[in-house]
Amino acid sequence: MTDTDVAVIGAGLAGSTTAAILGRAGIPATLIDPHPVYPPDLRCEKLDRGQVAILHKTGLDGIALSAATFDGATRDGKAWIARFGRVIDKRPGGQYGILYDDLVNVMRSAVPPEVSNVVAKAIRITTGDDRQEISLSNGSVITARLVVLANGLSVALKDQLGIERTVTSPCHSITLAFDIKPHPAKPFDFAALTYYPERARDRMAYLTLFPIGTSMRANLMVYRTMDDPWLREMRHNPERGLFALMPNLRRLIGDIEVVGPVKIRPADLYVSLGHRQAGIVLVGDAYASSCPAAGNGAGKVFTDVERLCNVHIPNWLASPGMAADKINQFYDDPVKRAYDETSTSWAYQLRSMSIEEGISWSIQRRLRFFVGAAISAACKIGVLSDGNQFVPEGWTQRLRDRT
Structure with missing residues (x-):
């Protein structure tokens, strides 16, 4: 004992x-x-x-x-924020993969x-x-x-x-994680990228691409069930499944190859x-x-x-x-x-912000990007001497950090 x-x-x-x-x-x-x-x-x-x-x-x-x-x-570099195949903001990095x-x-x-x-x-x-x-x-x-x-x-x-x-909420979200590389081989134009869904019916929160060592990691967050046919597509043909979900993503990342298995984890x-x-x-x-x-x-x-x-x-x-x-x-x-x-x-x-349909939710989604862009602009004005950014506490901190 x-x-x-x-x-x-x-x-x-x-x-x-x-x-x-x-x-x-x-x-x-x-x-x-x-x-x-x-x-x-x-x-x-x-x-x-x-x-x-x-x-x-x-x-x-x-x-x-x-x-x-x-x-x-x-640590990532400058992060691109994108939707509909367009970059809507470029923000200083600050996240660690x-x-x-x-x-x-x-x-x-x-x-x-x-x-x-x-x-x-x-x-x-x-x-x-x-x-x-x-x-x-x-x-x-x-x-x-x-x-x-x-x-x-x-x-x-x-x-x-x-x-x-x-x-309280079974299968609240599903995380898909995998590595990607450009095809043909060439560096990506971005250090990190967050891509938001193009349609609420896609039941997607966002895709985030960020470096871990020499690899480009992809975390894709969706709101689906584990028997969804699209998840089977992602297991067996992830490149096709990825661009089927985000058709305009190819404008930013080009043709890519998924390296290794696609890991899928539901979360209650x-x-x-x-x-x-x-x-x-x-x-x-x-x-x-x-x-x-x-x-x-x-x-x-x-x-x-x-x-x-x-x-x-x-x-x-x-x-x-x-x-x-x-x-x-x-x-x-x-x-x-x-x-x-x-x-x-x-x-x-x-x-709710990601998957709910209707005019009110559409307006909130647009406001989300306007607020994010305003915070980013304020941060660029208030760059500190060490290169870090000042970000207000509270919900603006959460929005700024997670995007």
């Missing part, structure tokens, strides 16, 4: 970042995950400036963006050796007001004052604890119920999901982890016990709540 202050179950982005922050703060912690190296996984592949700003509060932004053991994060598994493994490399790393699966958990007990697949047992549940979509441990996952929106319990706290996707099309999943994870590790865990460990009233302070944290509410609101707003 091993004893620690904090046991972190799950070493994805939320869990590994949590373990890294706690370990660097000198808080005894144990990280539990069955994978010695995080496997390939289609999730976040881009960090915007707002998300990097949150990550900066953890002290891990430099490691995440420039780790030499991986390709590292690739990095594959999710690379990002997670970078974060794992930041976990100091003082944190015990257990390669096993947590199969049983018992919680209480004072001590928590975790049984592992290798037969060992870990006791801790606090358990941080960061095991993403897994529900087995939550079922044991009576924590329910309620799906869900929330947890019955999670306010003594001794255990849920972070990231273990608590609630976000829509990949809205692009705030990484920011949601970083907000959860930053508030938990920088504010709440040090306060909780300073006094005996780990009753539910302590845990509730995290779920009621105003910064966390505000980001959660914005994440959910933006997920539904973007879906």
Whole structure:
């Protein structure tokens, strides 16, 4: 039996970042995950400036963006914004492309050796007001004052604890991810490109092209069902499927070849119920999901982890016990709540803005581009000495960063 202050179950982005922050703060912690190296996984592949700003509060932004053991994060250049085959704006870059598994493994490399790393699966958990007990697949047992549940979509441990996952919007969006190269071989004219749908009936949010290392990555966000015939077309003949959806895209990117497989991931929106319990706290996707099309999943994870590790865990460990009233302070944290509410609101707003038909929605779509162009023009006027752009906080920040 091993004893620690904090046991972190799950070493994805939320869990590994949590373990890294706690370990660097000198808080005894144990990280539990069955994978010695995080496997390939289609999730976040881009960090915007707002998300990097949150990550900066953890002290891990430099490691995440420039780790030499991986390709590292690739910052884009000037980003083209386009629709109907026409470029409507060119904006300074500021986003970083990095594959999710690379990002997670970078974060794992930041976990100091003082944190015990257990390669096993947590199969049983018992919680209480004072001590928590975790049984592992290798037969060992870990006791801790606090358990941080960061095991993403897994529900087995939550079922044991009576924590329910309620799906609020099944298959809310679908992400398609693939690499492209020009055919015949020649450089693209753009460093990064965001292309918006030509018709609401296409049920598409946007296509974003951005560099990761030497590759040009494509993330295509759509609102469809998994049995849609167009998805089969994208699996078997992606070039034809891509230009069938966006006929005028060829004007900007020319003929292209899709390199490697097309990865497809549907995303449900869900929330947890019955999670306010003594001794255990849920972070990231273990608590609630976000829509990949809205692009705030990484920011949601970083907000959860930053508030938990920088504010709440040090306060909780300073006094005996780990009753539910302590845990509730995290779920009621105003910064966390505000980001959660914005994440959910933006997920539904973007879906409606993309696929709803009618005059009012058409007007809103046009206003969206006018507002975006106005923000871009204001940024160009207010260029800072270091080349960064000033962008107002709030919804304009979200619009500016995600486009």
